[in-house]
Amino acid sequence: MGEVKPTELIFICFMLLHGFVAALNCTSPTPKALIHALERSLLPDKLVRPVKSFSEPLNITISITVVGLLGVDEKAQTLTTVLWQVLEWKIEGLSWDEKECGTTRVSVPREMLWTPDVIISEFMEEDKSPGTPYVYLYNTGHVFDDKPMRVVSSCQLVIYTFPFDVQNCSLTFGAYLHFASDIRMIQGSTAAMMLQESKAVLQTNGEWELADIAVGQTTLTIDVGSYSEIKYYIILRRRPTLYVVNLLIPSCFLVTLDLFSFMLPPHSVDRSSFKMTLILGYTVFLLIMNDLLPVTGEQTPLMNVFFSLTLALMVTSLLETVFITNIQFSSSQYGAVPHWIRILVLRYMALLVCLKPQKPSNRVTVNLNSSPTEPAMNASIASISVQNISDNATPEKPPAAPPDPGLVELRKLSRDLTAIRRQVDQHSQGNSSSKDWLMVGVVIDRLLFCLYIVFISASFITIICIWAFNDSIGA
Template identity: 70%
Template sequence: MTEVKPTELIFFCFMLLHGFVAALNCTSPTPESLFNSLEKELFPKKLIRPLKSFSNPINISIGITVVGIIGVDAKSQTLTTVLWQVLKWDIEGLSWDEKECGTGRVSVPREKLWVPDIHIAEFMDEDNSPKTPYVYLYNTGRVFDDKPVRVVSSCRLVIYTFPFDFQNCSLTFGSYLHFATDVRMVPSTTAEQILQESRQVLTTNGEWELADVSISNVALVLDVGDYSEIQYSIILRRRPLLYVVNLLIPSCFLITLDLFSFLLPPQSVDRSSFKMTLILGYTVFLLIMNDLLPVTGETTPLINVFFCISLALMVASLLETVFITNIQFSSSQYNAVPHWLSVLVLRYLAVVVCIPPKKKSNRITVFLNPSTGDQAINTNLSNISVIDAQAVPDDTPLVKPHPALLPAEPALEELRKLSRNLMAIRHQMDKHFQGSDTSQEWHMIGIVIDRLLFGLYIIFISVSFITIIVIWIWNNSYAV
């Protein structure tokens, strides 16, 4: 760093009292004459702010134009853009006559002037944009500094509505060292002008497009002082067509196939194998398309929830098919349906899924008795408990008939055997009808559960489609 001599300090203080720079006088309208005047009056004063008084702030007018949107990294939460940054400020007291000096604007090296230390607060990486060594200097004392900036900035990404999401990323411009009493930031253009110009020069046509731009004046308040800053909010919109074609439509096709699989007979083995094949295909589909999904630890995208629920419904439908198939082939071996399950499923859920409860038939067992003259035998036969034929011994007396009606001994023995056979047949028939009623009740429970899951599938698919369509319409209706 060059040492400042006492004579130069005295000269600077004198110039501050009488104006920072006096009007330039050119001996001829040539570049050499103008630069000699600048070298004499302006360039030696590049170390201090170009103002008459230290108490006055210098106004830095700033404007940006979004030239390119390179990409958004959801994992690192960063936004990469290319901007044109335009800074303007005035050098107090500097002026020259355009006719006398031959021009009203001249380019001078950047290092020959005082340049404000404007930076972006959200900067996350080094600026690799090409350097511009010159700035424009006008005859009114206005300095025009235009340069490209490649910005890798931090951005809090919200991907809950992926792929129909908007991202609001802020770029805050301000002086790194100077307080608001020294350097004051002023926007040079409106947000509408920035948006219109950016859309005209935007060169990239990738995943993101510029939706809107807003400007706000902010002040960073610290213990040491306040900083004047300008915050640009760049609202980006994702183009969802790629993800709709590659993710949502294939997933909806597989879910629709699983929905129509309910039309297959539940007792068919092909239904369970068909559902298992769909689950395998859906799992492979999710593994292949996993790279297209955003990776972030803050929020879970709604599309991930959609995929998880779809897979869960497929697994539930397969388990329900296994349950129904088991009922169809093995329900005769089950015990009676618990009362609470019968009431819950057959009385309430059956009404929900529009299956009317089946009326129970009052079955009456009729015993044929050729002997109609003996009232006592009919009464005793109707009151006998259900006894297996093997449990009835051969010498068990049935009733004691009237002595006058006693038949011959061989005929009596045949009647006893016939009575035991009839009771055994009745016992077997009761067991058969009781098992048939139990199987039918289990079968009805399976049908109700199958219809209930079918209804849940329809509701889920309808809600999913309506949600996707509404979000997509809202996405397209945003002011672009």
């Protein structure tokens, strides 16, 4: 066997390298010739990753564009979006000459190529978007795969500040089977570019608007290996106008009406009937608007707490009105106000609600039953009667003389005066206790009125602050 010359060796190495690069040889610059050449080159190799060796990872570049925000299901904790997913990778060793084959890119059926198994980890339903049967193949070996996706993904929603809430939902893209040593996910467009493009093409958003997009590259590690992933954070902000107009404003109107109902006289029956009508109307309003409120088992929205407290205040004001009305009409039958109620309500609470505290009365009540003068007077009358009888008595026991008319009249007048004084004393004591009970009702009424004002003011301030904070996040 003859010696191989250096020039021949160089030519053989060049031919081997040229064959390894697998540059396509088109017979003519026509689509038919290029397709035939691609079939001869691609079809035998579509079963494996297009890399030189198994130890090399294949880089998959990914970019997404948010086209539509179909809705958020608070009860199921899911987000439905429409995306454009763009994947790019390179087939090692594939290239062709533009002049020889007539083009720099060609669309080929997806079945002709090996395609990566990139999925979204948070998917909850099967993708029902229309399929795209073609991909772009460039003369440098790069594959450009662009397809629409309807994604129903899980999202942990935080609805405490509903309807001024901002949701942060993640979409994690990665290979389902291939480890990070086989497929490595690479970020394509920047977050700012994707946000700008998404806002330009956004078609459907409903009550939500796209506030921001963030990107992060992560690695999922399990027992058998690790997976390369790209995580996109879709930040959404709810438009609160619908809920403010349909929920908050009518509720505030009803609460304001209940607040002004305190201007009605407490002893009027119309006040209690007016408050009862308001409670009935508010309950019907909540039942009608129940479908607009989010339903979830993890958190209770602040708006639901507001509605519950408002209804509780309305019921409390109705009970307080019933209590005051009962005092107005039946306070004369009550006993004296207990000492602890007098100290707590008439002194401290009255000072708290800016009412003049009631001072204890200096008037001394005289009880005729315990007066020392009455037994003395009765004893003197009895002694006079006995003396008259003893003076007129004789040993012979003459017939009894008729009673002195003056003495009878004096006894009758004494009994009448005692009854009158006792009645006057009871009446004065009843008036005093009745006034105390009426003052208790006035203090409680004023206290509930102040609580109403504080609650409404705090609610309005909280709603305005949350709304302003929500706008600052979306700005």
